[in-house]
Amino acid sequence: MKHDRILLAHGSGGKLSQQLVQDIFLKAFDNELLAPLNDQAVFSLAASRHAFTTDSFVVKPIFFPGGDIGKLAVCGTINDLAVGGAEPLYLSASFIIEEGTAVEDLRQVVESMARTAKDAGVPIVTGDTKVVERGKGDGIFINTAGIGVISNGHNLSPLTIRPGDAIIVSGAMGDHGITIMAHRDGLQMDVPVESDCAPLHGLVKVVLAESNGVRAMRDPTRGGLATTLNELAASGGSGMLIREDDIPIRDAVRGACEIMGFDPLYLANEGKLIAIVSPDSAQPVLAAMKSHPLGRDAAVIGKVMEAPKGKVLLETSLGVTRILDMLAGEQFPRIC
């Protein structure tokens, strides 16, 4: 690259755009489907059910302990496919870059995306870049879309959730959210916490191979565990009861939440799974999760109830039961 900073001309579609694609994107993402640099990637798909998803990422700051916006963009879309029971096949990546962004920052983000995608076995096969004027964006925004194949016999849907089903989480809640908020505020933690940002398709595969009793899965990102369970309860038309004492939360996260005034149940996670499973699948699924590096701290945290329909109840450490509502207002802008 001849320039240290991104210029508007890098988004023109002309010579500098080509240079950017060649020097930064093509080099990092390097795969046969991307290489022809056509306006589209072409591949063969087998006849099957497929899943399609998209997410834009605007996390601030773009680098944080445990990850960066690039890693997050790859993991986030892989996870949205995985929780639907799909095996991720291909990703797209599209960038909106603010004029003046350091090319070195972009390179690091792109290399992180490439590494994450390679480790996950999901290539980035098509993309786009736009540049906006200084002050009309904020560094780097990334959109990823993904295609996955649903080749197992599972029919995951909140509509299959039944009273008595177990609610399982794959690990500690709130790591990503508190990491971003603390890093932004310059809060030093005694025990440093990192974002849990990770691709979940391996963990999902282990779970689905173990049990036919999985009703639905979600990754509790924006809005956290509380909001995601509320969505599942509303879609499934049943109630839920979770026990505060059974929800895994790191001491450091709990401490930072107390200092900063946050509730960890509303904090975003980027490498955690919620699974609603039939009563007799609870123990096998829990064991399967614990056998996977990303599910070591998995726990059964509650169960599905007949009533109150569409609501989530929290039994607190003090033995009081209260309604756990979904996130209202905006405590956590640009968390992902």
Added chain:
Amino acid sequence: MKHDRILLAHGSGGKLSQQLVQDIFLKAFDNELLAPLNDQAVFSLAASRHAFTTDSFVVKPIFFPGGDIGKLAVCGTINDLAVGGAEPLYLSASFIIEEGTAVEDLRQVVESMARTAKDAGVPIVTGDTKVVERGKGDGIFINTAGIGVISNGHNLSPLTIRPGDAIIVSGAMGDHGITIMAHRDGLQMDVPVESDCAPLHGLVKVVLAESNGVRAMRDPTRGGLATTLNELAASGGSGMLIREDDIPIRDAVRGACEIMGFDPLYLANEGKLIAIVSPDSAQPVLAAMKSHPLGRDAAVIGKVMEAPKGKVLLETSLGVTRILDMLAGEQFPRIC
């Protein structure tokens, strides 16, 4: 919607996000695949070659004569699939909205997307919304990704281009680019020009049904005809010669270009096709294009040459032949 302006909380993943999705997106895009509001859309695909593409749109202003950022976002991704010979099947839509954006503007953009997608027969089946603080974005940015199926026997690729092939454009060059630039500068044109923004999959279908001699197609967007032909010449390893007098350009566009100091061959188009076809396919493809409403002004503008390899030559109205380079620098920021 309770609010007139987009708040950060509309991007939180909580209650206001849900309201935004229900009131604006779900109502407009209304289809069975989107309705479950899962993290992914699930559908069956037949065994076949498929195409996958993505584009982000940052056009400024978001409303312009002949279209808006929403229409552009749907057409742009449909066109990237179509020029690869794919029939567009499904779209995703992801929004990055600046805090303070008028909800009414968002609604109009989304309704325009919905109308364009419906008319094109390509549903928007999955999506995402993020909100960034005032001054960290610019109104509305949209990403669309798309999946298409390549069910015909065509093998479109610049690698199949041969000397003697004809170069055809489907209509007048520069309408979109000059519309945006003139609108931005407040230039009043005697004969108003509109963006040509349109979905090209119908036109492509007619062309591919007519002829097996189509080598490659492109839509000359950012960087215009000159840049797109340079890309095709470079990928195909051949030269190209086009004749200035044969390139359709509206008088109003030519006039505005003279006033504003632009070359119409570098202006973006959003509803035009370039097709490189075998010599004996030139007339049938031209006739097929002219039979379609979006190809009425189609013209053969030149041919592929042995040499100079990877270069595009322009025979000017004065009879001089000169090299037509790809766009350098940035004359046209945020044209799409």
